[in-house]
Amino acid sequence: MPIRWYGPADPEDPTYRHFNRIVNLVLHTMVFAALNSGLWFVQNMRHPFSHLAWLTEAWALVLLVQLISVVVRRPQAPS
Numbered sequence: 857m858p859i860r861w862y863g864p865a866d867p868e869d870p871t872y873r874h875f876n877r878i879v880n881l882v883l884h885t886m887v888f889a890a891l892n893s894g895l896w897f898v899q900n901m902r903h904p905f906s907h908l909a910w911l912t913e914a915w916a917l918v919l920l921v922q923l924i925s926v927v928v929r930r931p932q933a934p935s
Contacts, residue, residue, distance in 0.1 A: 874929070
């Protein structure tokens with residue numbers, strides 16, 4: 857089920873900011889998957905790229921840090 861936001865977009869709302877961070881993480885992950893799979897495909901077909909493993913690992917680490925940031929900054933449930 858897609859994420860829906862009901863009401864006006866208020867950048868000061870913690871829930872709105874959290875969903876914004878989630879959407880940014882998903883977009884970052886999609887770009888990572890598309891570019892890396894394309895680069896690995898090209899490398900396996902014809903063109904050796906000696907630093908591709910390093911690039912993939914570094915980018916995956918950045919994604920992991922972003923994921924941890926999204927989880928840690930999650931707003932607390934109202935009590």
